[in-house]
Amino acid sequence: MSKQYKELKQLIDDAKHICFFTGAGMSTESGIPDFRSQNGLYRQNKSFVDIVAADFYEQYPHEFWPLFKEIFHIKMLHQYKANTGHRFIAELEEAKTVHVITQNIDGLHQDAGSTNVFEIHGSIKRAHCPSCKEEYGLAYLNQSALPQCTACERLLKPNVVLFGDAIHQFDEAVTAALSSDLFIVLGSSLEVAPINQIPLLVSRYNRTNMVMINKEPTHYDYLFDLVIYDSIGQVVANL
Ligand code: NAD
Numbered sequence: 001m002s003k004q005y006k007e008l009k010q011l012i013d014d015a016k017h018i019c020f021f022t023g024a025g026m027s028t029e030s031g032i033p034d035f036r037s038q039n040g041l042y043r044q045n046k047s048f049v050d051i052v053a054a055d056f057y058e059q060y061p062h063e064f065w066p067l068f069k070e071i072f073h074i075k076m077l078h079q080y081k082a083n084t085g086h087r088f089i090a091e092l093e094e095a096k097t098v099h100v101i102t103q104n105i106d107g108l109h110q111d112a113g114s115t116n117v118f119e120i121h122g123s124i125k126r127a128h129c130p131s132c133k134e135e136y137g138l139a140y141l142n143q144s145a146l147p148q149c150t151a152c153e154r155l156l157k158p159n160v161v162l163f164g165d166a167i168h169q170f171d172e173a174v175t176a177a178l179s180s181d182l183f184i185v186l187g188s189s190l191e192v193a194p195i196n197q198i199p200l201l202v203s204r205y206n207r208t209n210m211v212m213i214n215k216e217p218t219h220y221d222y223l224f225d226l227v228i229y230d231s232i233g234q235v236v237a238n239l
Helices: 001-016 054-059 061-071 074-079 084-092 108-112 171-181 195-207 234-238
Strands: 015-021 097-102 117-119 124-128 135-137 157-160 180-185 208-215 226-229
Touching: 001 180, 001 208, 001 226, 001 234, 015 171, 015 195, 054 061, 074 124, 084 097, 084 171, 084 234, 097 171, 117 171, 117 234, 135 234, 171 195, 180 195, 195 208
Parallel strands: 015 097, 015 180, 097 117, 180 208, 208 226
Antiparallel strands: 124 135, 124 157
């Protein structure tokens, strides 16, 4: 085992409360493209930011839904399964307090068994009625091109945080990050604000050990005590 992996293993063994902060790179090994890599969703869909937007949903809800479903491959979502990285995090709950702050909307941390997950950008697997707030799952969303509330007949709104919407559970996520004794980022370019401010807050106000695991460098690597440029699957295999 290399020096870096020995150090990571020691940090994990010693920690009592680990806060993981995960991005789209967490799920690429489950087959879901990330956002900014070569085959990422953003590069495949030049109009991504215009479509996945609260304004667009408000003004053109009938145009919004088919495009939204196409971009996120909604019909195929049930095929994506949690990978070894998701399971590694979930299994740590047997011995430690574990929180997961995720930018992902795919629900794979919960599928793997993690119980303390903050879905900052919401979930692709649910939608709700803007009037009565009734929630609907993926099976219902796949039944029709334009999913409506069965009670109000309003067109549903995805539980994904659209550009222009407020993010979810930011306070709770910051509290978990600041009370952890080990903070680990996995598979995120840290390009998306305001969530990318959480590592800065940890560095400034918690000053606990911070680890970055990503395939490529990010602008914030200087904040971290240990930086490993590798795939998450490889890191877990080495541990
Ligand atoms: P990003 O695409 O900006 O960055 C992903 C990073 O992960 C990249 O730097 C890439 O090099 C790295 N990476 C890819 N595969 C990896 C692997 N196997 N091991 C280690 N590193 C790997 O993603 P982001 O920072 O999460 O920001 C993108 C935004 O898009 C987020 O807000 C997220 O909500 C959304 N998104 C979510 C999903 C999902 O739910 N699975 C997928 C795509 C985008």
